[in-house]
Amino acid sequence: MSLPERNAAAMSTQAPTQTPTLEVRNLCTSFYTRAGVLPAVRDVSLRVAPGRILGLVGESGSGKSVTGFSILGLVDAPGRISGGQVLFKGRDLTQLSAAGLRELQGNRIAMIFQDPMMTLNPVLRVDTQMIEAVRAHRTVSKREARAHAGRTLALMGIPSPEERLRAYPHQLSGGMRQRVAIAIALLHAPDLIIADEPTTALDVTIQAQILSEVQKLVREQGTSLIWITHDLSVVAGLADDVAVMYAGRIVEQGSVADVLDRPQHPYTQGLIDSLPSRNKRGQRLRQIPGMAPDLLSMPTGCAFAARCSRATSVCAQEPPEREIAPGQTVRCFHPGAADAQ
Amino acid sequence: MRSESTPLIELRQVSKTFGKAADSSVQRLLQRLHVTRPRPVTHAVDKVDLRIQRGEVVGLVGESGCGKSTLGRMVAGLLPVSSGTALVDGQPRDSLTPEERHAMRLKVQMIFQDPSSSLNPRLRVDRIVGEGALLHGLTDKHGFDDYVSAQLQRAGLSPQLRQRYPHQFSGGQRQRIGIARALAVQPELLVCDESVAALDVSIQAQILNLFMDLRDELGLTYLFISHDLGVVEHLCDRVVVMYLGRVVESASVDDLFARANHPYTQALLAQIPRFDVRSTRYDAIQGEIPSPLNPPAGCHFHPRCPHATARCREEVPALREVSPNHLSACHLNDLS
Numbered sequence: 001m002s003l004p005e006r007n008a009a010a011m012s013t014q015a016p017t018q019t020p021t022l023e024v025r026n027l028c029t030s031f032y033t034r035a036g037v038l039p040a041v042r043d044v045s046l047r048v049a050p051g052r053i054l055g056l057v058g059e060s061g062s063g064k065s066v067t068g069f070s071i072l073g074l075v076d077a078p079g080r081i082s083g084g085q086v087l088f089k090g091r092d093l094t095q096l097s098a099a100g101l102r103e104l105q106g107n108r109i110a111m112i113f114q115d116p117m118m119t120l121n122p123v124l125r126v127d128t129q130m131i132e133a134v135r136a137h138r139t140v141s142k143r144e145a146r147a148h149a150g151r152t153l154a155l156m157g158i159p160s161p162e163e164r165l166r167a168y169p170h171q172l173s174g175g176m177r178q179r180v181a182i183a184i185a186l187l188h189a190p191d192l193i194i195a196d197e198p199t200t201a202l203d204v205t206i207q208a209q210i211l212s213e214v215q216k217l218v219r220e221q222g223t224s225l226i227w228i229t230h231d232l233s234v235v236a237g238l239a240d241d242v243a244v245m246y247a248g249r250i251v252e253q254g255s256v257a258d259v260l261d262r263p264q265h266p267y268t269q270g271l272i273d274s275l276p277s278r279n280k281r282g283q284r285l286r287q288i289p290g291m292a293p294d295l296l297s298m299p300t301g302c303a304f305a306a307r308c309s310r311a312t313s314v315c316a317q318e319p320p321e322r323e324i325a326p327g328q329t330v331r332c333f334h335p336g337a338a339d340a341q
Numbered sequence: 342m343r344s345e346s347t348p349l350i351e352l353r354q355v356s357k358t359f360g361k362a363a364d365s366s367v368q369r370l371l372q373r374l375h376v377t378r379p380r381p382v383t384h385a386v387d388k389v390d391l392r393i394q395r396g397e398v399v400g401l402v403g404e405s406g407c408g409k410s411t412l413g414r415m416v417a418g419l420l421p422v423s424s425g426t427a428l429v430d431g432q433p434r435d436s437l438t439p440e441e442r443h444a445m446r447l448k449v450q451m452i453f454q455d456p457s458s459s460l461n462p463r464l465r466v467d468r469i470v471g472e473g474a475l476l477h478g479l480t481d482k483h484g485f486d487d488y489v490s491a492q493l494q495r496a497g498l499s500p501q502l503r504q505r506y507p508h509q510f511s512g513g514q515r516q517r518i519g520i521a522r523a524l525a526v527q528p529e530l531l532v533c534d535e536s537v538a539a540l541d542v543s544i545q546a547q548i549l550n551l552f553m554d555l556r557d558e559l560g561l562t563y564l565f566i567s568h569d570l571g572v573v574e575h576l577c578d579r580v581v582v583m584y585l586g587r588v589v590e591s592a593s594v595d596d597l598f599a600r601a602n603h604p605y606t607q608a609l610l611a612q613i614p615r616f617d618v619r620s621t622r623y624d625a626i627q628g629e630i631p632s633p634l635n636p637p638a639g640c641h642f643h644p645r646c647p648h649a650t651a652r653c654r655e656e657v658p659a660l661r662e663v664s665p666n667h668l669s670a671c672h673l674n675d676l677s
Binding site for chain 2: 059060173174205207208209211231232236271272274277282285287291
C-alpha cells in the first residue's frame, strides 16, 4: 500500500462518530491473596474502534495481561473484577452470566495466548479441535466445519492446510502452532481479538510472518485488536493506538504517532530512551533507575515517583488522568517533552 | 609467547553432532536386520571457524535451532567438540595437562539466559557467588565474606543481601547474581547466552550498562549470543551470523548493519521491528528454519532464498572475504 492510500485507510477508520467495539471504563481487578490484596489493574479505561489496533504496552507485572483477561472474564480466583465496566458493543460483560459470556468467548471475542499450547490440546488432532470450535457456536455438519477450518488455516498463510489438519500439535513447529492457535481464534471472524504477547517466544522471521498475516486480516475484516506486548518496536510498526501501563494503571494513552514520537509521561520517555536503537552505539544506555514497586506494598500517590527525576511533593497524591492533547491522555503532575528537562 | 595477535579463543573447523551413527559392526548388523533403527544425527554446529581477540565484543546471532548456544557452550568448554580444535591462548584445549585445563576453565565463564534456573535455589547467594573462587584458591575462609561482598558490589548488588536465597530476588537481580558468580573467578572472557532476553526493557538497559562498565573496568572480552539484533548492534564490535549450524556471514558491526552481504542477513535485518518505523507493512521471508536433523543440501538457506539458483541447491558455499574483514558464504558473490 502506498503512503497516501494508507493515510486514506487510516482516515476512514478514524470517523469519530463510530461506536467502539470495546469500551473499558474504570476497570479494577484485584487478587485477594493470603498475603494481602494485590491491585493488579487500577482504574483502567480504554476504547478500541472497529478495524483499529491498540497496543497495550508494559513491563512484567504492570497488569497488561490481567487487563486482557478481565475483558474476557477469564480472571480466576483469588482474582476478581472489583469495579468498572467492560462494554462490548454496548453490553456490559461484567454483568453477564457464565453462559452469556461463553456465548461470546471464542465467538465474538477471541483470545490468543503467548504459549499456543494454552489454546491447543496436545492429545487431539488439529482438525478435531477446530471442528469442535466451529460447532460450539454454529450448527454445521462436521464436513462443513472441517472445510471451514481448512480455509481459515490457509488464510493464516499455513502451507498445505489439509496436511496440518491431520497433524497433532507436537508435530508442528512453534511458529506453526501459534498460527494454528490464531486460526482457531479467527474461526468465527470475531469482532474483537485480544492477543497476549503472541510473538514474544518466536524468531524474528516467524514474528514478521505472523504480524503480516494478522495485519492483513484486521484491515480486511474490520476486526478490533488489542495487542499486549512489552516490545515497543512491534507496537510502533503494528498498532494505531497505544496505552502504556505501569503498576496497574494506564499512565499514557493516545495514537502511536503522539505517544511514541511525543511522549509526555516520564515513564514512557524512560522506556523509549532505554531502547538500544535510541542510544548511540557503544555508549551507556539511558536507564530508568530502580525497579517497579511491589503490588502488595504500593506507595500512595504516583507509583512511578520513586524512579522519576521530575517527582516533587505533589506526587505523593494520585495524579488524575488528563487530556494533554486531543486524544492523548497522561497521568502525571509534571507531563512534558523530555527536552524540557 | 603470548603475542598481541594470538586470539583469546580460536575454534578451527569445529563441529558438534548429537546422536551417533552406527560405529561398530555389531550395531550396523543389528540395523541391517531391522532390530534397531539408525539413530538420527543432528549437526548442531558444522565446521565453524571463530576467533575472538582480547578485548573484543563478538555478537553471535541467529534464529532458534541455528546452533549458536551449542557454539557458545563449546567456547566455554562446557561441551566437548565432536571434531576440530578449540584453542585457548593459542594452545589446543585437549593438549593441556589436567592442571592447566583446570586453570584454563576459569578464563571463560558463562552467563545464562534464565537466571532462575541457573542458580541453585537451595544455596544462599554468598555460596553461589563464592564457592568457585574458594575452590580455585582465589580466596580463603577468612577473606571469603569480603571477597563475595566485592563481587556483589561490582555486579550492582548490595552486599547485605548475601544471606538471601535466589527466590528472594527479582529477575534483574538474579541476573546480577549470575554475573557476580562469573566475575568471582576472574575470567577473561564472558559467554553471554541470551543474557538479557528474559528481562524487561528498563532492566535490560541496566544489565547492558553493567556489561559495558565491566568491559571498561576489567578489560573483559565477550561472546554475546542473542537473537536481538538491536542489542547486538549497540554492544558489539563484530557480528557472526549463523544459520543451521554454519556461519553465513561475519563482519564488523558497522559493515554488517550497513552492507549486509548474505541474503539471510539481509532478510533478518529487514524484519526486525524498528521503533522509528510506523505503520509498516510486514513483508516476511517465506518458510521456516528447516530441521537440523535433515538440513537441505547445498546452501542451507536455499529453500527460503529469493535468489537461489541450481548451484545453491547442490554446492555448499564457502565463507570468503567480500571486503576486508567481511566474510560471507554465498554463491552470488561469484557472479559479480
